[in-house]
Amino acid sequence: MTATIEPEVGRARPRKEDARLVTGRTRWTDNLTVPGLLHLAFLRSPVAHAKITSIDVEAARRAPGVVAVFTGRDIADAQGSLPCAWPVTADQVAPAAPSLAVDQVNFAGEAVAVVVARGKAEAHDALEAIDVDYDELPVVLDLRAAIAEDADVVHPDLGTNRSAHWVFDSAEAGTGGDVEQAIAEAEVLIERTYRQQRLIPAFMEPRSVLVDPTGEQTTVWSATQIPHILRLMLALTTGVPEHKLRVIAPDVGGGFGGKLQVTPEEVVALVVATRLGKPVKWTESRSESLLSAHHGRDQLQRLTLAARRDGTVTGLKVDLLADMGAYLRLVTPGVPILGAFMFNAIYKFPAYRFACTNVFTTKTPTDAYRGAGRPEATFAIERLMDELAAELGRDPIELREQNWIKHDEFPFTTVCGLEYDSGNYEAATARAKELFGYDELRAEQRERRDRGDSVQLGIGTSTFTEMCGLAPSRVLGSLSYGAGGWEHAAIRMLPSGKVEVVTGSSAHGQGHETAWSQIVADQLGVPFEDVEVLHGDTQSSPKGLDTYGSRSLTVGAMAVLKAGEKVIRKARRVAAHMMECAEDDLEFTGGRFTVRGTERSTGITEVALAVFAAHDLPDGVEPSLDSAATFDPDNFSFPHGTHLCAVEVDTETGFVKIRKYVCVDDVGVVVNPVIVEGQVHGGLAQGIAQALYEEAVHDESGTLTTGTFADYLLPSAVDLPHFDTDRTETPSTTNQLGVKGVGEAGTIASTPAVVNAVVDAVRHFGVDDIQMPCTPMRVWTAINGGPTDAGGPGGEAGGGLGSIDSTGGAL
Amino acid sequence: MRITVTVDGTTYRDEVAPRQLLVHHLREAIGKTGTVVGCDTSNCGACTVHLDGQSVKSCSVLAVQADGAEITTVEGLARDGVLHPLQQAFHDNHALQCGFCTPGMIMQSIDLLADNPDPDEQAVRHGLKGNLCRCTGYQNIVRAVLDAAQRLRPDPAPTGATEATEATATPGELVGGER
Numbered sequence: 001m002t003a004t005i006e007p008e009v010g011r012a013r014p015r016k017e018d019a020r021l022v023t024g025r026t027r028w029t030d031n032l033t034v035p036g037l038l039h040l041a042f043l044r045s046p047v048a049h050a051k052i053t054s055i056d057v058e059a060a061r062r063a064p065g066v067v068a069v070f071t072g073r074d075i076a077d078a079q080g081s082l083p084c085a086w087p088v089t090a091d092q093v094a095p096a097a098p099s100l101a102v103d104q105v106n107f108a109g110e111a112v113a114v115v116v117a118r119g120k121a122e123a124h125d126a127l128e129a130i131d132v133d134y135d136e137l138p139v140v141l142d143l144r145a146a147i148a149e150d151a152d153v154v155h156p157d158l159g160t161n162r163s164a165h166w167v168f169d170s171a172e173a174g175t176g177g178d179v180e181q182a183i184a185e186a187e188v189l190i191e192r193t194y195r196q197q198r199l200i201p202a203f204m205e206p207r208s209v210l211v212d213p214t215g216e217q218t219t220v221w222s223a224t225q226i227p228h229i230l231r232l233m234l235a236l237t238t239g240v241p242e243h244k245l246r247v248i249a250p251d252v253g254g255g256f257g258g259k260l261q262v263t264p265e266e267v268v269a270l271v272v273a274t275r276l277g278k279p280v281k282w283t284e285s286r287s288e289s290l291l292s293a294h295h296g297r298d299q300l301q302r303l304t305l306a307a308r309r310d311g312t313v314t315g316l317k318v319d320l321l322a323d324m325g326a327y328l329r330l331v332t333p334g335v336p337i338l339g340a341f342m343f344n345a346i347y348k349f350p351a352y353r354f355a356c357t358n359v360f361t362t363k364t365p366t367d368a369y370r371g372a373g374r375p376e377a378t379f380a381i382e383r384l385m386d387e388l389a390a391e392l393g394r395d396p397i398e399l400r401e402q403n404w405i406k407h408d409e410f411p412f413t414t415v416c417g418l419e420y421d422s423g424n425y426e427a428a429t430a431r432a433k434e435l436f437g438y439d440e441l442r443a444e445q446r447e448r449r450d451r452g453d454s455v456q457l458g459i460g461t462s463t464f465t466e467m468c469g470l471a472p473s474r475v476l477g478s479l480s481y482g483a484g485g486w487e488h489a490a491i492r493m494l495p496s497g498k499v500e501v502v503t504g505s506s507a508h509g510q511g512h513e514t515a516w517s518q519i520v521a522d523q524l525g526v527p528f529e530d531v532e533v534l535h536g537d538t539q540s541s542p543k544g545l546d547t548y549g550s551r552s553l554t555v556g557a558m559a560v561l562k563a564g565e566k567v568i569r570k571a572r573r574v575a576a577h578m579m580e581c582a583e584d585d586l587e588f589t590g591g592r593f594t595v596r597g598t599e600r601s602t603g604i605t606e607v608a609l610a611v612f613a614a615h616d617l618p619d620g621v622e623p624s625l626d627s628a629a630t631f632d633p634d635n636f637s638f639p640h641g642t643h644l645c646a647v648e649v650d651t652e653t654g655f656v657k658i659r660k661y662v663c664v665d666d667v668g669v670v671v672n673p674v675i676v677e678g679q680v681h682g683g684l685a686q687g688i689a690q691a692l693y694e695e696a697v698h699d700e701s702g703t704l705t706t707g708t709f710a711d712y713l714l715p716s717a718v719d720l721p722h723f724d725t726d727r728t729e730t731p732s733t734t735n736q737l738g739v740k741g742v743g744e745a746g747t748i749a750s751t752p753a754v755v756n757a758v759v760d761a762v763r764h765f766g767v768d769d770i771q772m773p774c775t776p777m778r779v780w781t782a783i784n785g786g787p788t789d790a791g792g793p794g795g796e797a798g799g800g801l802g803s804i805d806s807t808g809g810a811l
Numbered sequence: 812m813r814i815t816v817t818v819d820g821t822t823y824r825d826e827v828a829p830r831q832l833l834v835h836h837l838r839e840a841i842g843k844t845g846t847v848v849g850c851d852t853s854n855c856g857a858c859t860v861h862l863d864g865q866s867v868k869s870c871s872v873l874a875v876q877a878d879g880a881e882i883t884t885v886e887g888l889a890r891d892g893v894l895h896p897l898q899q900a901f902h903d904n905h906a907l908q909c910g911f912c913t914p915g916m917i918m919q920s921i922d923l924l925a926d927n928p929d930p931d932e933q934a935v936r937h938g939l940k941g942n943l944c945r946c947t948g949y950q951n952i953v954r955a956v957l958d959a960a961q962r963l964r965p966d967p968a969p970t971g972a973t974e975a976t977e978a979t980a981t982p983g984e985l986v987g988g989e990r
């Protein structure tokens with residue numbers, strides 16, 4: 001066996017998962033089939049709010065190829081209520097959430113019936129034969145109107161549209177001062193209302209689920225981020241015993257939170273397959289996905305920042321309205337709460353108060369979307385810091401520096417009571433300014449402004465942090481979350497010297513197979529190629545809490561490391577026996593146990609073979625090196641970074657072009673720099689898309705008008721700039737690997753950097769805000785003194801720039 | 812209707828419904844599941860294949876329209892176990908994360924380089940604007956295409972596209988992506 005010479009961790013390894021993916025040798029759920037497979041098609045409500053007075057499915061039942069048709073009433077006893085794992089307050093109210101609506105629909109796109117047919121096309125054809133009578137109810141669309149005294153109510157039996165009111169107050173918590181006092185004593189107050197528009201995760205692989213009930217266990221293949229959580233939740237929701245369910249997430253396309261869900265379609269597929277005793281599959285169309293898969297963001301943020309004239313911040317008050325949509329899905333109510341501890345960001349606020357009202361509307365339910373709560377918080381505070389700088393006539397970076405936690409002040413306990421373990425905001429910012437050419441660009445900005453150029457330059461800053469590595473179980477407990485935040489792993493030492501790593505993390509594009517192999521190769525001293533990573537199947541990887549919240553490396557890989565430590569401990573005992581020495585005399589490096597001060601050594605894979613044979617083991621030693629570990633983190637990790645964006649705004653058209661984008665992220669120790677860079681790029685794209693392009697728009701009847709890729713504007717390659725990325729590396733001290741997590745960083749940081757830049761470009765026209773997405777129409781209107789607030793121009797479908805031309809983007 | 816198509820070097824004769832889309836025929840009847848469906852409005856490009864040497868979105872072509880055509884999918888690119896230069900460049904430049912958009916991206920990139928063997932960054936971005944990726948932010952995809960253009964340059968004769976066409980013409984040599 002060959003010991004690895006160059007350490008694997010830190011190496012820019014091309015990924016092992018690519019071999020399948022670049023050749024089309026893929027196992028997407030929709031690729032799979034089993035004998036006798038039947039296909040599902042869902043009939044969805046075209047109206048946002050109505051009583052279902054009747055459903056006639058008789059004609060559909062007789063349609064060609066149709067095997068069965070079910071309504072909500074038909075499966076009411078089996079479908080249960082879709083789970084919400086995060087009741088944020090003790091008095092939270094929530095409606096029952098049937099997978100198929102029974103007597104009322106509460107958003108346009110809600111499923112009301114399902115057709116089971118031999119072919120997919122036949123299933124879809126039969127939908128047209130179903131006749132539903134709706135008795136329409138008033139729609140509830142606007143957040144502020146929804147909580148007014150005389151508001152129409154989405155769920156009449158709840159009597160209110162307020163689901164929960166959640167408060168954190170630093171004075172009450174004893175972690176800081178009283179914000180009202182800070183506001184009363186403030187020399188400067190910045191008061192703003194920002195809107196986080198509704199977004200759609202819009203992952204590229206549509207959701208798909210295949211349920212085969214013909215085995216001893218019912219097997220569920222699903223395009224999910226959370227096979228383990230899904231198994232438990234399907235069992236609890238439908239009553240199918242957990243041990244009779246096997247969930248497999250085969251190749252799964254990027255999810256970005258959008259596949260962190262227990263979907264109505266998964267529940268219905270399980271119920272229908274069980275009832276018919278036949279395998280069924282459902283794969284959504286893109287329009288179905290945009291319409292009915294959960295949406296993200298959608299908040300109204302009322303903010304008050306208190307400061308002294310010298311620029312020192314003294315208090316921050318946050319008042320949120322968060323749109324739940326029509327139902328509470330898996331973690332819907334917790335998403336805004338995840339932002340509660342991040343509004344204070346990297347700054348030393350002495351007083352802070354956060355209050356959030358969760359509100360029902362007759363729209364598609366919201367839930368996690370990349371960043372989940374933290375992008376909203378970061379946007380608010382980073383926009384406010386720019387506004388404070390403008391108010392005081394200060395440089396926005398210098399003002400931030402005055403208020404941020406200095407590198408020698410870590411560990412630092414924030415006004416929310418979180419302990420930031422490490423960071424160096426000065427270093428990341430200095431590097432970013434240098435890469436950006438900050439002073440030169442400011443000079444050009446002045447020059448263009450003086451010249452009255454029709455194209456104005458704006459510079460936006462975002463110095464962000466986030467909490468990731470979700471999460472210490474006891475913290476989740478204190479937030480009333482329904483589960484823990486640990487992760488599980490196991491390592492199996494095969495007799496031939498190869499290694500299997502079992503992980504509860506469930507990769508869907510992140511490159512866990514490569515990164516975990518690198519970590520294990522280093523730890524056990526085996527070649528990278530000799531490590532196989534198994535995941536995403538509750539049979540091979542029986543325990544886990546899956547992938548979201550930038551947790552895989554900080555929690556999942558830590559579990560792998562802990563399992564590896566146990567393997568080495570077991571092997572050491574056997575190696576000592578083999579070489580007839582004391583365990584303490586052994587040194588383990590590069591995969592070999594060496595008797596200290598001698599040439600005598602044996603490799604861990606030789607020990608694995610000896611253990612397999614088990615002919616000569618020390619007394620009482622089990623013939624196995626295999627080990628498992630479950631790791632629960634003590635604290636979150638806190639990646640940070642400085643993002644700088646320069647935009648050119650054409651003041652005649654309102655068109656925004658990103659001229660330069662620089663980010664320097666500090667994600668701690670890096671296992672694979674190529675993968676980290678890729679995560680940053682993808683995150684930036686989604687954050688920039690929120691700033692400039694994307695918005696889910698409902699018309700006044702509650703119909704989604706951005707229900708296709710021709711209307712919901714995912715940026716294409718021409719809509720995004722080249723990113724200049726770099727890193728500083730301040731290891732996390734909360735985990736042994738020193739890692740912090742990177743999945744959400746780019747998304748969280750980039751949105752305010754871009755909007756700050758756009759506002760900065762046109763501030764001299766008297767503009768201090770432009771609502772997202774900053775479409776040409778909105779920017780132009782702002783420059784020309786028109787309204788830019790909620791519902792202003794640009795709120796139409798397809799308001800973003802996008803690349804969609806008259807051909808609809810087709811070739 | 813009965814149609815005959817040659818896909819990645821193998822000829823298939825099938826009965827298809829007049830409304831059947833080419834992409835569904837490829838996936839369901841022929842088993843070429845490397846080619847995927849990402850939308851229903853011809854916006855995403857995930858389904859891109861080569862039809863008689865030209866890239867097309869196979870969700871916007873009816874199977875019957877492909878009667879008599881030679882089709883290359885991502886599964887027919889590698890030869891003798893060696894990846895096509897664009898597949899290799901995508902791997903080397905980390906131009907994919909989940910990989911769902913990748914087959915379409917690679918097929919479109921081959922077409923792009925066939926039209927313009929020496930593109931600059933903007934030309935690559937424009938050439939790929941009909942293909943959406945939600946994971947990568949495109950930067951590494953652009954880098955991969957520029958890298959592949961470099962690799963293909965010293966040997967001016969077979970561009971990416973002709974190579975793919977040749978692969979189609981010599982089924983006996985197909986390996987790798989073939990199943």
Ligand code: FES
Nearest residue numbers: 849850855856870
């Ligand atoms: S599936 Fe063909 S373009 Fe989207």
Ligand code: FES
Nearest residue numbers: 908910912944946
């Ligand atoms: S790699 Fe996931 S969509 Fe492109």
